[in-house]
Amino acid sequence: DQQVKQNSPSLSVQEGRISILNCDYTNSMFDYFLWYKKYPAEGPTFLISISSIKDKNEDGRFTVFLNKSAKHLSLHIVPSQPGDSAVYFCAAPRRWGGADGLTFGKGTHLIIQP
Amino acid sequence: DAGVIQSPRHEVTEMGQEVTLRCKPISGHNSLFWYRQTMMRGLELLIYFNNNVPIDDSGMPEDRFSAKMPNASFSTLKIQPSEPRDSAVYFCASSLAGRGRVETQYFGPGTRLLVL
Numbered sequence: 001d002q003q004v005k006q007n008s009p010s011l012s013v014q015e016g017r018i019s020i021l022n023c024d025y026t027n028s029m030f031d032y033f034l035w036y037k038k039y040p041a042e043g044p045t046f047l048i049s050i051s052s053i054k055d056k057n058e059d060g061r062f063t064v065f066l067n068k069s070a071k072h073l074s075l076h077i078v079p080s081q082p083g084d085s086a087v088y089f090c091a092a093p094r095r096w097g098g099a100d101g102l103t104f105g106k107g108t109h110l111i112i113q114p
Numbered sequence: 115d116a117g118v119i120q121s122p123r124h125e126v127t128e129m130g131q132e133v134t135l136r137c138k139p140i141s142g143h144n145s146l147f148w149y150r151q152t153m154m155r156g157l158e159l160l161i162y163f164n165n166n167v168p169i170d171d172s173g174m175p176e177d178r179f180s181a182k183m184p185n186a187s188f189s190t191l192k193i194q195p196s197e198p199r200d201s202a203v204y205f206c207a208s209s210l211a212g213r214g215r216v217e218t219q220y221f222g223p224g225t226r227l228l229v230l
Contacts, residue, residue: 002156034218043118043205043221044157089157100170101147102219106156 003027004092006105014113019077021108023090026071030092034102035064035075038087047088048075077110085112116140118222120206126228132194135225138187139208147219148181148191149205157205163189164211196229203227 005024013019023033031052036044050057050064050073057064063076077084087109091102119138127133139146147162161171163183171181178197183189193200203226207219 036221041223043207043223045221046218049218094159100164101149101159101162103159104157 002105003030003103004090004105006088006090006108008108009106010109010111012111012113013080015082016079019075019080019084019110019112021075021077021088021090021110023073023075023105024071025073025090025092027092028071032093033064033066033073034091035062036089036091036104038089038107044089080110080112082112082114085110118206118208118220120204120222120225122225123223124226124228126230127196128230129197130195131229132192133196133200133227133229135191135204135206135227137189137191137206137222139189139206140220141187143208143210143220144186145209145211145217146183146189147207147209148189149207149221151203151205151224160191193227196227198229201227201229 003026034049035047037047038044048059048062048064050066055066061077066073087107089107090105094101094103118140121136145164148160149157150160151157160173161181162169166183179193181191203224205221205224207221209217209219211217
């Protein structure tokens with residue numbers, strides 16, 4: 001049973017506009033969330049994370065928002081650039097600390113249109 | 115830093131054959147993870163090791179799958195015998211696990227397995 005869900009398999013956004021990728025989770029015990037980015041023929045790479053004690057974390061063009069009451073988080077990319085075209089995975093540690101692996105959503109394929 | 119190294123990058127085999135996937139984690143990392151990516155199930159954790167000891171293999175789909183970590187710099191994932199439904203991309207990841215923090219996992223490039 002998927003505890004982390006990304007309901008949009010793909011998203012197309014024009015270059016320069018904002019990309020918003022969404023993620024929902026069912027396990028209220030999750031206290032940390034991560035976003036990974038994956039290009040074809042490469043492994044996922046860490047992008048940004050957020051602790052449940054925060055509701056926002058920003059790193060350059062990337063901002064993650066967490067709404068604990070709704071069990072929802074989102075990744076905002078502003079402005080979107082062609083190099084942002086990739087598959088984005090939302091993930092959470094299976095248990096506190098993360099030492100025993102991550103549970104992932106199925107990913108959203110972001111396509112930035114020129 | 116060379117990152118996580120996986121071999122082979124691609125493997126095509128026939129049903130019933132034994133397949134061995136290899137992984138070299140980042141030097142100094144003490145946790146190693148094997149994940150599998152399929153269209154149907156996305157990225158799922160198969161097994162993980164901490165300090166070379168298997169901790170949780172509940173994600174291993176069947177007894178046909180086995181994994182070992184004989185030392186801190188090498189791990190294998192073996193499928194014997196292989197079946198067409200094992201076709202997927204297999205990722206190895208490593209991290210430096212520590213008490214009280216979530217450490218980023220670093221992924222290898224993956225092995226794309228096709229079982230005919």
